[in-house]
Amino acid sequence: MDPNMSASCVNISVEGMTCSSCVWTIEQQIGKLNGVHHIQVSLEEKNATIIYDPKLQTPETLQEAIDDMGFDAILRNPHPIP
Amino acid sequence: QQLERSEPAGASPPPPTVPSVMPKHEFSVDMTCEGCSNAVTRVLNKLGGVQFDIDLPNKKVCIDSEHSVDALLETLKKTGKTVTYVGPK
Numbered sequence: 001m002d003p004n005m006s007a008s009c010v011n012i013s014v015e016g017m018t019c020s021s022c023v024w025t026i027e028q029q030i031g032k033l034n035g036v037h038h039i040q041v042s043l044e045e046k047n048a049t050i051i052y053d054p055k056l057q058t059p060e061t062l063q064e065a066i067d068d069m070g071f072d073a074i075l076r077n078p079h080p081i082p
Numbered sequence: 083q084q085l086e087r088s089e090p091a092g093a094s095p096p097p098p099t100v101p102s103v104m105p106k107h108e109f110s111v112d113m114t115c116e117g118c119s120n121a122v123t124r125v126l127n128k129l130g131g132v133q134f135d136i137d138l139p140n141k142k143v144c145i146d147s148e149h150s151v152d153a154l155l156e157t158l159k160k161t162g163k164t165v166t167y168v169g170p171k
Binding site: 016017018019021022025026028029068069070071 | 114115121122123124125162163
């Protein structure tokens with residue numbers, strides 16, 4: 001892996017999604033944030049897995065961004081990529 | 083003898099402003115499910131000072147508020163949905 005590129009992974013519980021349209025909207029909105037490398041939202045597991053640059057985003061800012069969209073976002077313990 | 087009454091001729095008083103009547107605005111929001119409308123409900127409640135009705139089948143949100151149309155638009159756009167201002171109601 002490129003040593004200059006820093007990436008962390010966080011898993012955020014998201015409540016209030018009911019269809020794939022909600023999932024798509026979150027992926028679009030959060031995916032275009034600065035420092036977000038990748039986002040995967042699961043409707044079944046009600047969570048979002050986000051790979052991000054810790055220099056530009058924190059788990060808190062990401063959780064806030066989802067919360068701002070009108071979904072209940074609960075931060076779980078951030079776990080860095082092994 | 084006639085009673086003297088000072089009545090301004092022709093000048094009608096300005097209509098009284100009733101503060102309880104708030105402007106109504108209608109927005110079209112591209113909502114597809116309960117989750118979408120719940121998201122709209124949440125962002126509007128966060129803004130505060132609004133009364134609103136959500137018509138999910140017609141994708142319409144009718145808001146009663148002192149906030150400007152721009153402020154309401156910005157708030158609705160936070161949900162990531164396509165939002166257009168229909169007009170006052």
